[in-house]
Amino acid sequence: MQKWYTTVLALGLAGQVFAQNPLVVKVNQPKAEIQPTMWGLFFEDINMGADGGLYAELIKNRSFEFESPMMGWKEQKNPKASVLVLNRQDQPENPRFIRVKTEGGKYGLTNEGFRGMGVKQGVGYDFSVLSRNVEGNLTLKLELIKPDGQVLGTASLPLNSTDWKKHSVRFTSNGTEPKAKLNVWFEGTGTADLDMISLFPQDTWKNRPGGLRADLVQLLADMKPGFLRFPGGCIVEGMDLSNRYQWKKTVGPLEGREVAINRWNKEFKHRLTPDYFQTFGLGFFEYFQLAEDIGAEPLPILNCGMACQYNTAEVVPVEELDPYVQDALDLIEFANGSTDTKWGKLRADMGHPAPFNLKLLGVGNEQWGPQYIDRYVVFEKAIKSKYPEVRLISSAGPNPDGEVFGFLNGKLRSLKADIIDEHYYRKPEWFLENATRYDDYDRNGPKIFAGEYASQSKDVASPENRNTWLCALSEAAFMTGLERNADVVHMASYAPLFAHADGWQWTPDLIWMNNLQSYGTPNYYVQKLYSTNKGTKVLPILSNNQLITGKDQLYASATWDEPTKEVILKLVNASSQPQTHTVNLEGVKKLENKGKRFTLKSSEPGAVNSFDQPKQVSPTEEELAVKGTKLNLTLAPQSFTVVRVKVVK
Numbered sequence: 001m002q003k004w005y006t007t008v009l010a011l012g013l014a015g016q017v018f019a020q021n022p023l024v025v026k027v028n029q030p031k032a033e034i035q036p037t038m039w040g041l042f043f044e045d046i047n048m049g050a051d052g053g054l055y056a057e058l059i060k061n062r063s064f065e066f067e068s069p070m071m072g073w074k075e076q077k078n079p080k081a082s083v084l085v086l087n088r089q090d091q092p093e094n095p096r097f098i099r100v101k102t103e104g105g106k107y108g109l110t111n112e113g114f115r116g117m118g119v120k121q122g123v124g125y126d127f128s129v130l131s132r133n134v135e136g137n138l139t140l141k142l143e144l145i146k147p148d149g150q151v152l153g154t155a156s157l158p159l160n161s162t163d164w165k166k167h168s169v170r171f172t173s174n175g176t177e178p179k180a181k182l183n184v185w186f187e188g189t190g191t192a193d194l195d196m197i198s199l200f201p202q203d204t205w206k207n208r209p210g211g212l213r214a215d216l217v218q219l220l221a222d223m224k225p226g227f228l229r230f231p232g233g234c235i236v237e238g239m240d241l242s243n244r245y246q247w248k249k250t251v252g253p254l255e256g257r258e259v260a261i262n263r264w265n266k267e268f269k270h271r272l273t274p275d276y277f278q279t280f281g282l283g284f285f286e287y288f289q290l291a292e293d294i295g296a297e298p299l300p301i302l303n304c305g306m307a308c309q310y311n312t313a314e315v316v317p318v319e320e321l322d323p324y325v326q327d328a329l330d331l332i333e334f335a336n337g338s339t340d341t342k343w344g345k346l347r348a349d350m351g352h353p354a355p356f357n358l359k360l361l362g363v364g365n366e367q368w369g370p371q372y373i374d375r376y377v378v379f380e381k382a383i384k385s386k387y388p389e390v391r392l393i394s395s396a397g398p399n400p401d402g403e404v405f406g407f408l409n410g411k412l413r414s415l416k417a418d419i420i421d422e423h424y425y426r427k428p429e430w431f432l433e434n435a436t437r438y439d440d441y442d443r444n445g446p447k448i449f450a451g452e453y454a455s456q457s458k459d460v461a462s463p464e465n466r467n468t469w470l471c472a473l474s475e476a477a478f479m480t481g482l483e484r485n486a487d488v489v490h491m492a493s494y495a496p497l498f499a500h501a502d503g504w505q506w507t508p509d510l511i512w513m514n515n516l517q518s519y520g521t522p523n524y525y526v527q528k529l530y531s532t533n534k535g536t537k538v539l540p541i542l543s544n545n546q547l548i549t550g551k552d553q554l555y556a557s558a559t560w561d562e563p564t565k566e567v568i569l570k571l572v573n574a575s576s577q578p579q580t581h582t583v584n585l586e587g588v589k590k591l592e593n594k595g596k597r598f599t600l601k602s603s604e605p606g607a608v609n610s611f612d613q614p615k616q617v618s619p620t621e622e623e624l625a626v627k628g629t630k631l632n633l634t635l636a637p638q639s640f641t642v643v644r645v646k647v648v649k
């Protein structure tokens, strides 16, 4: 697999390859417009992407609603004290709470966090709990500790209400520790009920209380993504329909959001994660807000009455689809509706009276077969008649070819679907060979969303897959084909987005994290180079009057960027030899004499980034000397190069 094809260009000294023919960019012949949505993000709560990852809550099982109510908690026993799990009937979506009774002496509960808690020196931590006193008066003594018991921060919190009330206190950590725990000691004599025990760092994204991990959001914002797909992925579908993602259960007050088992917790026997649940603290409001923060179009994907076809494949009879369709209509109202509407009002009550301007909506995730088409048409009719401006994403199934794909592709085209979502988890060779995939697509048919793709170093969903440079390079080569065909391909996103080093189920992933650190993979830098060097129109780039799609292991695309008046080139040299090319920019009188060049390369196809070497494979930026309207470029072996040159009058 790691074979680099030998080049057939003229070999010069020391293996240097000099191309005979110049590459020609026809700057005066701009073609298709590149959609602002072209390069985006796919988010799913897989690999502890939300709970334990992006959602900065440090307490695992804060509401005691995991299958096993005390999962994540350890009792620090005392014969004179006890804890009971009880149920309240007035709150069916979050019924459980704990009752602690103590007659004095040292008694407490310890929360282990999500594989520990990442805490930082000098950062403030907000502790909160919903509680009511049943008898007597208890005071909580909080202790953030290292695994060896060393105390990093403390606080006292008297519980002073006989009705359910939120109590909170802030304290600072005096040390940095990736695997901290929280002791909650009960001082005094009495009985108290507790629920929603929570601990958040203050330094969240935009310092929002109860917010998202800032380092992770920053990595996303840095990509300037065109859209944010959410919440998946198979999580949309659920293992069965009762486990499907239901957006209405993810909005409103936190304590009213019903916890669900995360469908990835038992999916892979080799990566069991039995403590993986969804608290929906990162729910649909926080999602829309995140998309807005990072300048991405929101793209929700909704369940279409079908559970995951790799699991139960449960379906809702077509004549009983109404509640599912209503969920879709109501989501549009939640995002866009006036504050006089039921769901628009909830959005305003949650702090965002202005609409979120939802324009795209996915019907089902990776569904297949006639059952999908039967349900898709019901959604399409209902949504289009109420919201004709919303463009719908439809599923072409899990594979980019074969019978299932052929059936759906044919049906969706005959239905004149807006945008078809294609997925490809394939080996690097496939990506290299498929840089021409869209060259022959119908220019007048549905648009394409390359909604999930990633080059697999070993095999689909194999735990041995790695985010190698070879995989990233093959994606860069393939993406020249997406860009060249921007009249057909309107959106693309790598998948999955996040993985926690101690809690993942699926690899490869775009961004890896632990409790304190995060880094972008080589694949991340490929995505970022594309999305931050997008351009507004496709330009033809040719060699010998032919598209540059892999001959001599060279791949290229070019764009024009109207706001900056720059020509942007993307060149992938997938061979093991350097290549020198002259590039003629045709139809241009003058270029600024200095351009910019970004190079992403490694001499080692298996190179990866890591917590210790997070930027081992990352782009370098340098000035590029420009003479007249020609560029001379030497492309390093196994490299991805982006060039920006400005046209002057």
Ligand code: AHR
Pocket (backbone or CB within 6 Å): 044, 046, 232, 233, 234, 235, 365, 366, 398, 452, 495, 496, 506
């Ligand atoms: O990205 C991981 C999974 O791959 C997604 O949940 C699913 O849509 C696909 O099969």
